[in-house]
Amino acid sequence: MSPTDVRWPATVAKSRRLACAFAIAAAAVAISTPTQTLRGQSTGAVLPAAAAFPRIYAGNCPAPIEFIGHITATVPGTLVDYQWERSDGSTGKVLHVQIGKGPLPDAPPDTAKRPAIMVAIASDKWRLALPGKNGQYWETLHILTPFDIRSPAAVVDVTCKN
Numbered sequence: 001m002s003p004t005d006v007r008w009p010a011t012v013a014k015s016r017r018l019a020c021a022f023a024i025a026a027a028a029v030a031i032s033t034p035t036q037t038l039r040g041q042s043t044g045a046v047l048p049a050a051a052a053f054p055r056i057y058a059g060n061c062p063a064p065i066e067f068i069g070h071i072t073a074t075v076p077g078t079l080v081d082y083q084w085e086r087s088d089g090s091t092g093k094v095l096h097v098q099i100g101k102g103p104l105p106d107a108p109p110d111t112a113k114r115p116a117i118m119v120a121i122a123s124d125k126w127r128l129a130l131p132g133k134n135g136q137y138w139e140t141l142h143i144l145t146p147f148d149i150r151s152p153a154a155v156v157d158v159t160c161k162n
Contacts, residue, residue: 044075048082048141050154061160062127069122069141069151076100076118081144084124087137087153092124094144129158 050069057063071080078099084092100118128137138153 044073044078046074046078046080046143046146046149047072048143048149048151050139050141050151052139052154052156054156056157058159058161060162061129061131061133061158063129063156063158063160065126065128065137065156065158067124067126067139067141067154069124069154071097071099071120071122071141071143073099073118073120078118078146080120080146082122083142083144084122085140085142085150086126087139091142095122097122128156129160131160131162134159 048069048071050067053066053068057065067084069082069084071082073080076099080097080099081094082097083094086092097120099120122141124139126137126139129135136155136157138155140153141151143149
């Protein structure tokens with residue numbers, strides 16, 4: 001069963017159902033991702049993912065598109081610097097997040113066999129495409145630290161009706 005096959009209550013908005021399913025899928029990928037050493041931290045993994053809502057837009061332009069990203073980490077207290085990058089070449093400001101709580105100063109090392117999965121949610125809103133300028137646009141979530149990695153592009157197809 002995939003995360004999108006989960007039966008959600010009718011009261012949960014479609015965008016929230018998709019965001020939750022997206023987080024579940026990202027966590028599943030993070031568990032199976034080989035670990036990488038983080039600067040100043042124990043071994044762990046950081047994985048970015050992004051999606052566009054809606055994925056297909058047909059209406060008046062500029063189109064109001066929301067890009068939602070998930071930053072999944074396996075080490076509590078991971079400090080992450082990130083920014084959004086757009087298909088038009090522009091970049092967002094650098095943002096910072098701490099994912100999960102770090103260990104207490106005198107705490108014994110974590111001996112759990114399975115990594116804890118923690119997720120931070122990032123979002124960016126972009127009003128794109130001028131009237132008569134149909135096209136495909138995208139954003140990626142670029143993790144700058146603890147190491148350089150980008151999410152696959154979150155793509156939206158825009159058809160302007162005006």
